Amino acid sequence: MLKKKTKYGLIGKNINYSFSKKFFNDKFIKENISDCSYENYDLKSIKEFGSVIKDKSIKGFNVTIPYKKEIIDFIDEIDPIAKNIGAINTLKINDRKIIKGYNTDYLGFISSIQHLIFDQKNALVLGTGGASKAIIYGLNSMGIKSTNVSRKKTRGTVRYEDLNEEIIKENRIIVNCTPIGTFPKIEESPKIPFEFLTSNHLCYDLIYNPEKTKFLKESEKMGATIVNGKKMLENQANESWKIWNS
CATH class of the missing domain: 3.40.50.720 (NAD(P)-binding Rossmann-like Domain)
Structure with a gap:
C-alpha cells in the first residue's frame, strides 16, 4: 500500500502568483523528499479554512495576505512571538490535530x-x-x-x-x-x-x-x-x- 503524502500549503487570496508552491515543490525534488507535496489554497473568505482543514493529511500551512491576522480566530494555540506581533504566517498541525500559529516573517x-x-x-x-x-x-x-x-x-x-x-x-x-x-x-x-x-x-x-x-x-x-x-x-x-x- 502506498504511503499517503504529507501535505503542506499556502492560504491566501488571489495567490496564483505565489512563490511558496514552487519553492517547496522544488525543494522536495532537490532534496529527494518524495512523501511531501505543497499546494495553494486560494480562499475567497477565511471562513473556507474550516473545510480545508478537514483534510487530515495536511500538516502545515503558510499564510499570506489578507489572512495573517484573521487566521488567529481559527487556531488552538499561538506562539508568544506571533502573539506579540499580532499576525501569523505559519501554521503547524500536530498529531493531536492541534493547530498552532507562528510568525517567521x-x-x-x-x-x-x-x-x-x-x-x-x-x-x-x-x-x-x-x-x-x-x-x-x-x-x-x-x-x-x-x-x-x-x-x-x-x-x-x-x-x-x-x-x-x-x-x-x-x-x-x-x-x-x-x-x-x-x-x-x-x-x-x-x-x-x-x-x-x-x-x-x-x-x-x-x-x-x-x-x-x-x-x-x-x-x-x-x-x-x-x-x-x-x-x-x-x-x-x-x-x-x-x-x-x-
Missing part, C-alpha cells in the same frame, strides 16, 4: 537586511497590515525605532501626505509592506517624496514580483540602496520548514 526579514544596516536608527514602515507588524517587530529587535505610514491618521502613525524632507532625512530605512506595485499593477507605487532620498537611505520592498518595483526604481534613482522581498521569502519559508519538522 520577522526572522526572514532580519536575516535579509541586517548586513545592510550600519548606523540607521529610525525607519518608516509603509502600510499597517499583518506584514507590517512582523517588520516592526524585526526592526525593534535590531534596535531600530519604526513609524507606520498610513493613508489615515491614527495614533502612532504618519499620513503619506505629511511626509516631508525632515521626516525622510530622519528615517533612513523605508520598508514597503503594502501590495502597491505588485504584478500586474507595476506602474503603481506608494506615494512618498522620493526627491528627499539620498545614498544614505535603505529602501526595502516586500514585493518580489516584479523584482524591481516602481518604488525601488524611484529610490534607486536617488542613490538609495534597494532590496526586494525575495530573500526574506526564502528565509521565512526555510524557518517554516524547521517548525513543521520540529
